[in-house]
Amino acid sequence: MSAELFSLFYQFADVFAFLILSAAGLAIVFGMMGVINMAHGEFIMCGAYVTVGLVNLGVPLPIAQILAAVTAGLIGVVVEFLIVRRFYKRPLDSLLATWGLSLIVTQSMLLIVGSAVRGIGTPEGSFAIGEYTFSTYRLVLFGCAVAVLIGLYIIFMKTRFGVIARATMQNAAMAKALGARTGRIYVVSFGIGTGLAGLCGALYAPTMTLIPTMGATFVVESFVTVVIGGANVLLGTAPAAVFLAMIRMTLNASYGQIIGQIGMLFAVILVIRVLPEGLSSVLVRRGR
């Protein structure tokens, strides 16, 4: 009996980790600036490629993953400086610009590195409970997702940066008038967002084949989570991921991956019909 329960939890944890890791970066950028970064998938791809490249050079996997996340974050800062910063007053245009960027990056990668790169296997290790065996790495991913949530909580609730960042989220003009350097907040949060995307790619790199278009595997999940989560990262993204993971886990188990994804989309369309502002709007209102 406990084996069945654990199996259910394991499947839930798998989907939940995937949703949180792929959506966290997007949610921060969206919550902070009201901008959805269409090149999010490409930052994920970047993280994965850097990880695999470093591992193939002989760097240990965990260090390679951290370096990959940092690289993606730094590239994000450069992108913010060159492109995104001009568009804070025109969010739709920023979407188009980052989409253009995404096309350029994906297709250039296809031209330069071709479609196949030597992968690295999933770290070995599995354990058994009852008659089921589970991969340890999947649980590591779940742990990372929880760690990301805790880390974000600490950054946004316990630090000075967090206070100013939340003020910027609520009313950027007012925060600026009170002396917050909103420009710097934007750069840093865009960097954190893309760094988290890189981390997602780095963590999933050992589990999947690397192709330049792999970003697309993540984008639906991340967009959908952010859309029903709403603008607040902590109050929106995490509950949205729990909700979607429940739906997906159930459908995956009984009908397979495709139905799981389609069912998730239907759930999203139904949720936004009822809660156009996303889950976080309801939770924030309750909290007051």
Next chain:
Amino acid sequence: MFKLLDGPQTLGRGKIFWSCFLAVLACALIYPLFADSYDVGNFAYFLIWIFMALGLCLMWGYGGMLSFGQTFFFGIAGYGYGVLAINMGGGTTTIAALVLSVLIAMVAAGILGYFMIWGGISGIFFGIVTLSATLVLAFFLGQTAGPEWHIGPARLNGFNGMKGMDPLAIGDFYIEGSALYYIMIALIVIVYFALRMLVNSSVGNVIVATRENPQRAEMLGYDVRKYQLLTFVIGSGLAGLSGALYTSWGQFITPSSIGLPAAAMPIVWVAFSGRSDLTATLVGSFLLLFGFQTITVYSQQAALVLMGALLLATVMLAPQGFVLGIGKLVVDWWTRRQRREPASTLADAGRLQSDET
């Protein structure tokens, strides 16, 4: 009726514009006499996408709804045509298959649009939801390789794509080459005129009013949601028309004509051209499709890189669109020449300023 064609929501007006229009149309009509039929067929091929671009222009430029997922409807109608054409048998029924598949795309747009518009979704979310639907459809169709995925005798075939449907035909006469070309030209002219009349009619005025300020339009007593849904359904129906025509032209469709790079294309065409005017979209999309086709011969990936760069450049340098901007410059230059004013830059600057305010 001419008043509707020449109304305030469309930029191309007056005698000069319509003479240019007739001249271009005449060139298009006599073109097959001078080219070989292979080139004419290719030409017809990239006219197929003009409908999707015009539909997006209506939704985005006039209605203010940016859908990132026009290939969703392209795909539904494209696959719809394939399934229907195979199931109903060839010949004249292919025309019915074309019409039905466009209707299916419009119904899909009606359902998706109902949930989004009545849910109060706008701006970024509108695009994200349509794009998600598109990617899920592409993902789903990519998984349908097995023999269990079939509708009647029509196999979906996963990533390898669906094939084996008949091209458009009347009886035993296959509409190919110049016949298809003339039909495409006729359809484009009809759609273009119809859209011009729509946006210049009172309905079009409400659509534009909704784009400018939904609350104000609502206060004036219009149910803006109905107008938005109408715009969405028409725009998506046009994307569906492109899809059905695409499948019938090549007797082939794959999930890759729905996925991410494909979904970005209509946005690039319309953004580059200038979304706020139908004529600019028509001209710009045509130019881009022509260019894209030429570069694709050398490398598909390079062509897509260029499209991405073009989108980025448009948004950063000319947010209103390059074709529209250049068109306005030409018109400005022309009117100034017509007046034969003594070149007084000060007076000119003053006139321009008062025009803008």
